[in-house]
Amino acid sequence: MNATVAERKESEVTRPVPERRVVVPEYRIHSDDSGYRVLAEMPGVDQSDLEIQLESRLLTITGKTTTPFFEGFENVYNEFSSYDYAASFKLAEDINSDAIEAKLINGMLEVRLPKAEERVPKNIKVTSS
Amino acid sequence: MLHLLDELRFNNPWRDLDRLSSEVGRFLPRAQASVSPYRRPVNIFTNENGIKVLLSIPGWKAEWLNLSVVGQKLLLKGETVAETEGGATEKLNRVVNLPFRVQDDEVEASYKNGILTVDMVRCELDKPKKIEIHAA
Numbered sequence: 001m002n003a004t005v006a007e008r009k010e011s012e013v014t015r016p017v018p019e020r021r022v023v024v025p026e027y028r029i030h031s032d033d034s035g036y037r038v039l040a041e042m043p044g045v046d047q048s049d050l051e052i053q054l055e056s057r058l059l060t061i062t063g064k065t066t067t068p069f070f071e072g073f074e075n076v077y078n079e080f081s082s083y084d085y086a087a088s089f090k091l092a093e094d095i096n097s098d099a100i101e102a103k104l105i106n107g108m109l110e111v112r113l114p115k116a117e118e119r120v121p122k123n124i125k126v127t128s129s
Numbered sequence: 130m131l132h133l134l135d136e137l138r139f140n141n142p143w144r145d146l147d148r149l150s151s152e153v154g155r156f157l158p159r160a161q162a163s164v165s166p167y168r169r170p171v172n173i174f175t176n177e178n179g180i181k182v183l184l185s186i187p188g189w190k191a192e193w194l195n196l197s198v199v200g201q202k203l204l205l206k207g208e209t210v211a212e213t214e215g216g217a218t219e220k221l222n223r224v225v226n227l228p229f230r231v232q233d234d235e236v237e238a239s240y241k242n243g244i245l246t247v248d249m250v251r252c253e254l255d256k257p258k259k260i261e262i263h264a265a
Binding site: 079 | 170179181186187189190241242243
């Protein structure tokens with residue numbers, strides 16, 4: 001290849017398409033005797049753009065948004081950006097993976113992680129013959 | 130292997146340890162509300178005929194929000210209702226100064242996916258009127 005950088009045409013230089021910024025959403029976790037509750041703020045995420053996957057006790061949450069665009073309007077002031085969200089949690093052994101529930105309401109994702117039913121220890125009666 | 134911790138709050142120092150155990154998000158930045166001191170951030174879009182104010186406020190209900198226009202200001206107020214009796218609530222109190230007066234009977238607001246959008250139309254009296262200049 002004899003072409004040098006100087007000879008390369010402008011059209012051959014590809015500019016990377018700016019990727020959407022992916023961030024971890026603000027979240028908090030509550031727990032009680034029945035299990036855990038993960039609350040994650042994901043403003044702008046529609047239910048159709050939310051994915052929750054569980055694999056090998058790794059819970060992965062991803063949500064996509066679209067940048068708001070208003071025809072004929074100029075964006076004059078910004079305090080927040082449109083992000084895509086991603087987070088993952090390694091679940092503790094005492095969580096019942098089959099009973100995980102999730103709901104997304106007004107940009108707030110709530111994931112309920114119930115604890116597996118503990119085996120109740122049985123008292124063994126000792127009888128003497 | 131780390132497990133979920135009890136009663137974590139937003140600025141929880143253990144959060145960084147959670148990150149070590151995650152596959153996705155290991156090197157990802159945290160979502161930041163904004164560089165401003167306000168917890169609930171706004172974005173503003175304008176043209177010569179109107180203005181749209183977007184407020185990022187996920188997890189609320191529309192009935193908790195109290196919006197009003199006073200003069201050239203948009204007041205965004207509200208308070209959440211605690212889940213449990215005596216539980217924590219969040220209050221909203223923001224004032225957005227508008228670049229022009231708006232028709233207060235033509236304000237439309239919608240709350241979807243945690244984003245409040247307030248649509249306002251510029252007041253007719255506040256629109257620039259061209260002045261004809263007659264040659265002497």
